[in-house]
Amino acid sequence: MNRILAALLALGIAPLHAESAPDPSDWDVVLETAKGQTVYWNAWGGSVITNEFIAWVAERVSEDFGVTLEHVKLSDTADAVTRVVAEKAAGKDEGGAVDLIWINGANFAAMKENDLLFGPWVNDLPNWQYVDVHGKTVQTDFTVPTDGLEAPWSMAQVVFMYDAEKLPAPPTNMQDILDLVRDNPGRFTFPQPPDFLGATFLKQALYDLADDPAPLLKPVQDADYDSVTAPLWAYLDELTPLLWRQGLAYPQSGPQQIQLLADKEIDLAISFSPGEASAAIENFELPDTFRTFVLEKGTIGNASFVAVPYNANAKSGAMVVANFLMSPEAQARAQDPKYLGVGTILDMDKLDESDRALFDDIDLGVATLTPEELGTALPEPHPSWMTRIQDDWTERFGVGRE
C-alpha cells in the first residue's frame, strides 16, 4: 500500500509536459507557441456584463490567435491565489491550473512577495506602446511597483451612484454623506469588507476625513496608525447605526448593492467604475433617473491588472490574451457602457486616427461623468492599510454588534 502511495505521489510531482518559460521579447515565437493552447483565466464571475466581455475576448483570441480562453469564474480572487499557493506547497511547479488572474492590490502584493508570478513580461507586449504610462497609474498597483509582472487592462475610479429624483443635490464630501444619511436613515450602505469595494469605501472615507493623507502612501508600519485612522472610526461609529438594516447586515458585493438600488432599498451607493451606472441603465438593472458624482477632494483611482502565475501551464497563451486586452479594439469595447463601461488604459495621442475614432464614437451614457468632471484620481493607499483597516473594521463592526 505504501509503495503504491509513493508511486502516486511521485507521479503527481513529476512535471507534465508543460512549456518551458517563453521569452516575451520574441513575440513571433510566443504567438506560435500560443496557438492551440488553452488559457484558464481566473476572474471574478459575479458580474454578468464582465462575464460577457470575457466571453467576447475568448471569441476574439480564438479567431485571431487560435488560443482557447476559458473563464474560471471566481467568487473571490483570493481563491486563485490560494490555488497557486497550494500548488507550490504541493511541489507542483509546472503545469499549474491557473494561467491568468485578474488581480489587484493585496493579492498582487502577496503573490509578488512570495515569488508566485511569472515575468517580467509586460513591457515586451506589442500593444504596450499605446498605454498611457505617464497619465495613469499603470505601473504601480496600490503603490507597489508592478515591475512588469502584471499587465493593466482597465482603469477604475470611485464614483457614487444616486437617484437624482430623490436627491436633487448630491453630496460633495463624506461629512455631507453623513448629514444626508442622518436625514434619511437606512437609505445607504456599502458592501461588507473584506469585499474589495467595501474596503475601498473605508479607504475613500479615510482619505476624505484624514487631516493629512500623506502617510497612506507608505506602509502602515511607518505611520501612527491610531491617530491617522481615529477620524475614520469616529465617523463610522456615528454612521453605522444609520446604515441600511442599522448596519447589522451588508450587501456582499457591488452588484448586490446595485440590486438594492433597483429595489429602492437604498438611494446612494459607491462604485469603482465611472460607467457602471450607465451600463446598469442600459441593462434594465437601474431606472434611468440614476446619475453619478465624485467628492470635491477627489476619489481613489486604480488600474485592473492581469498576471501570470510562475507555474502557469499556458504562459504564451496568457501573454497573447493580455496583449489583446490592451488592443484599441478591446479597450474601446470595454469603455462602451453597452458592453462594460470601464476606463481605458490607452493614451489617445498615441493611437492612429482610425483607432481613436473607435473611442470617439462611444456614447458614454446619461449617468457617466466626463473625464474633466471625474478630476484627477487619488492614488491607492499602500496595500498594508487595506489589510489593517479591514481587520479592524471586522473586529469593530463585522462580528456581532448588539
Add this chain to the structure above:
Amino acid sequence: MNNRILRLLPGATLLAMLGPVVAGLIGVLLPAFGWMPALGMTQLTTDAFADLFAWPGLARASYLSVFVGLAATLFALTVVVMVCACWQGTRAFNWLERVLSPLLSLPHATAAFALAFLIAPSGWIVRLVSPWITGWDSPPDVLVLNDPMGLSLTLGLIVKEIPFLILMTLAALNQINAGPTIRAARSMGYSRHIAWLKLIFPRVYMQIRLPVYVVLAYSMTVVDVATILGPTTPPTLSVQILDWLSDPTLMRHSIAAAGAVWQLGLVAGVLFTWRASERIVASLGTRWIEKGTRGRDSGSLRMLAFALGGGSAFIIGLGLAVLTIWSFAGLWTFPDALPQKFTFKNWERHLPALRDTATETLQIAACASLISLTLSIGCLEAEHRFNLRMRRYSWWLLYIPLIVPQVSFLPGLQMLFLQLGATSGTKAVICAHIVFVLPYVFLSLGDPFRNWDERFATVGASLGHGPDTTLWRLRLPMLLRPILTATAVGFAVSIGQYLPTLLTGGGRVTTLTTEAVALASGSDRRAIGAYGLALTASAMLPFALATLLPRAMWRNRRGLAHG
C-alpha cells in the same frame, strides 16, 4: 458475474465511500496542529487553535451553528410528526405526499434563492400588497434576510428538510404496517394523533434516527444556503471556514483547518446531546404511554399540521414562480408586483453558457450515479449470494459521509488530490460526488432489492438458470422502477453538491450549482432566475423519467410497471 470480484465489492465500496472521508480528516487534522512539511512546518503546535479562539466572532458563529442546526431539525421533525400523526392514511395525506416529494429533488441553493426573493422586504410578498395596502413606496428597512439570529436561514432549512424527513418516515411506515395498529387503538378509544404518537412514532423513530442525524449535521454546517440566507456579521462557522480557506496568506489556512476541527467537535457534541436526550424523551414517553390517556381528536391541530406541511410546499412553489418571472423580466423596480416589461433577452444571453454548464453537470451526475448504482447492485447481490447480513454498525458506515461535516474533511481531500497530481478536475469531482451519492443510491435501492420475491429465482433455477441469469434476466428487469428511482436520487444529489465541486474541482469545474452560488455573489436576479430554473429542471427530469420509463417499457406487462 465473477464471484471473486463480487466478494471484493462490499469492501471496495466502503473504501470508495469512507476512504476520502478518512483521508480528508487526516488532511485537516495535520495542518490544524501545525504539521505542513511542504512548508517546512514539522512541529506539532496548537498555534492555529490559539488564533481560532482569538477570532472575536467565534462564540457567535459557533452559537449560530448550534442554534440553526437544532432549531431547523426540531421544527422540521415536529412538523413531519404532526402531519403524519394527524393525517396518515387519509386522502389528504396522499396528496401532501405527492406535492412534497418533487421538492426533495430541488437543490438546496435553488430553494434558498426562491425563498430569498420571496421574503425580502423588497421581495414579492411585500410587492404584492404595496403600495395599495401598506402605503410603502420604498421597502421598509427591516432585517429579514441575513438576520444575525439566523432565522431566515433556519426557515430555509426547515422548508427544505420537511420533504426529506416525510419521505424517510413514509419508507419507515411501509415497513411497520401501521394501519391495523392504528385501527385497533382507535377501537379502544384513542384519538388518531395520540394513537399514532404512542404506538407508531417510537417504532418509526428507530428507523429514521440516522436521517434525522443527517439533517442535524447538515443544518449545522451547510455552506451554500448559509451564504444566501444566513447572517454575515459574523457568518456561520462553516462559511467563515471557507472564507479563511480562500485567504491568500497560508496562516489563515491553518486557522481554517483548526476551525474545521472545531466544527467537527461541535457537531459531535450536538449529536451526542441529541442521542442522550432521546433516552430522556423515551423514558418520559413510556410513562406517558403507560398512563393510557386517550386524548381527543382536535380539528384545529389537524388544520395546523396541514397548514405547516402544505405551507412549506407552497412557499417553495411560490418562490419558483417568482424565479420564473425574474428570468423573463425587463426593468422591475419596487413596488411593482410584475415587471414593467417582459423580455426573452435574459434567456438569449444565458442560454449558450447554460447549455454548456448543464451538459457538464449532467455528465458528472451520470458518472457518479452510474458508478454508485453499479457498486450498490454489486454489494446487494453479494450480500444476497454470500448471505452477508447488514448489521447495525454497517448502517452507521453508510451514514458516515452524510453526518461528518463536509467542511471538516473536504479541504483535506483537496490538498490530497493536489498532492496526487490530479489536474483534471472533473475526475476528482466525480470521485468526491460518489462519496455523497453512493449512500443515497444504496439506501433507496436496498429495501426493494431485498424485498424481491425469491420464488421467482426458485422458478428460474428449476428451469436450469444460474444466479447470473437470474440477476440479469429476472431481478434487475423486475426492479427497473426502483433502480431508475435510485439513479434519479443519485442525479439529484450530485447536481446539488456545492462544496465538493468547488473544492475538488479547483474552480475549473463549473456546475449549475457552483455557477448559481457564484452568481448570488453578484445578485443579478435575472441570471439567478434562469440558472435556478435550469437547476430545478435538471434535478427533476430524471425523476420524471424514472416514473414514465417503466410505464412505457412495461406497457404489456402491467405487473412489472409497479416494481
